[in-house]
Amino acid sequence: MTAVQMLAAISEIGRDQQRGGYSRPVFSEAELELRAWFTREAASRGLDVEVDRNGALWAWLDAPHGKRQDVVITGSHLDSVPGGGAYDGPLGVVSGVDALARIKERGHPQRRALAVVVFPEEEGSRYNQACLGSRLMVGELDPQKARALTDAEGVTFAELAARHGLDPEHLGADPERMQSIAAFVELHVEQGKGLVHMNAPVAVATSILGHGRWHLRLEGEGNHAGTTPMDDRRDPMVAAAQIILAVREEAAKIPDARATIGNLIPVPGGTNVIASAVDLWMDVRHLDDAVVRRLVRAIEARTQAIAAGEGCSAVMSENSYSPTVTFDRQLQQRMQELLPGAPLLPTGAGHDAGVLSAYVPSAMLFVRNPGGVSHAPAEHAGDADIEEGVLALVTVLEDLSR
Structure with a gap:
């Protein structure tokens, strides 16, 4: 054949x-x-x-x-x-x-x-x-x-x-x-x-x-979707939504850079549950390795600010990197x-x-x-x-x- x-x-x-x-x-x-x-x-x-x-x-x-x-x-x-x-x-x-x-x-x-x-x-x-x-x-x-x-x-x-x-x-x-x-x-x-x-x-x-993968862990407070007022929430899903947009915005500032959130998992993942945590995985690429690192630092800074604004915490860790x-x-x-x-x-x-x-x-x-x-x-x-x-x-x- x-x-x-x-x-x-x-x-x-x-x-x-x-x-x-x-x-x-x-x-x-x-x-x-x-x-x-x-x-x-x-x-x-x-x-x-x-x-x-x-x-x-x-x-x-x-x-x-x-x-x-x-x-x-x-x-x-x-x-x-x-x-x-x-x-x-x-x-x-x-x-x-x-x-x-x-x-x-x-x-x-x-x-x-x-x-x-x-x-x-x-x-x-x-x-x-x-x-x-x-x-x-x-x-x-x-x-x-x-x-x-x-x-x-x-x-x-x-x-x-x-x-x-x-x-x-x-x-x-x-x-x-x-x-x-x-x-x-x-x-x-x-x-x-x-x-x-x-x-x-x-x-x-x-x-x-040059490209790599990073894991973002957002933690907030899990709670009931029906009994928790909107102004009394620490919702990591809200932070995650803003971070996804921030990743696109930061990458768009740099010619030929690519940054993608392609995987998101809420914990526990119920429709009527405010998530207690969210895991996101990010892919970042550019021909210049120094630019990749600079872009990741900018995204991490935005991530920390967004998470804090929603009363959540954020940790970013590198899974792998190929220069x-x-x-x-x-x-x-x-x-x-x-x-x-x-x-x-x-x-x-x-x-x-x-x-x-x-x-x-x-x-x-x-x-x-x-x-x-x-x-x-x-x-x-x-x-x-x-x-x-x-x-x-x-x-x-x-x-x-x-």
Whole structure:
């Protein structure tokens, strides 16, 4: 099967009947089904599949000498945001499998081994830690912190990992594997309209905006909605509403800054109950890391003032932060030579390639998204553009494997 056919084969896995699109959090029933599917598909093409200490899947096309050193890897992720699109993550995975199968069929005597990797919890939709698997592998995420992370049901990552055959005590940095990687090239659907405006099917990535996630905890006084006068309330939901607007206002003051409150949970969450607390999660991005920090400080100051004005308290804490990434210049240049029609394109979205870029030469290929919509059901890539992406990936991997 080609990449297009593989996407069709998994198109019913993890469909979200309420939100639309797909909900495939890490180690959910849907993501586990996709992992099993990947293992079967890779094995059917003669690729050797293994699971590493952090739960990432690796499908290997070994070199004639059989050594997995100085290797070139591609791949992406299979988990999704709630109600996400069909292409964010899976497109890179199926394109990698298709590309390695084509290289294998050609009998190319590559000097370097090739592999497709599937990193777990890239989206952070279950444990609010973006790129959890890749950050564990490179050593950026403290394994003790990772083990203690809890999901909405109170299940720790250590418990979840153990349920699915991983040893929680072995989570963490994998220096031997990192030392074996010569380069990483991740293919991904574009999450914007850059390629639409450039009238091109495929682009070479240049950079990723610095971005992070913050948790805001507002606490007030829970009470009865019917017996508490309006002027005798300490309502954190009222403060939360003002903070959401303040986040937009502060970001709008800075060119090219992005700040979003995408998740809000009131406690206890009853219709006839004044909330006692509200949890909000915020995403902030900008090309300049110093600007991100300045924007977050401004939002925190507004948050404290708004909370105090409503008789509430507020605490802001950082969940994760990924600084601005500029992909390997030599690898970019080489890919431009190999793909002369592919323009250069920056992105505001985070990726596992951005995590690995600080440790190994890393690059990305983007495939055109005609509507520019991502993290939503309308996300799309045309069949012809997907084929162009696979061909570009084959060209790059064949060259790097020599």
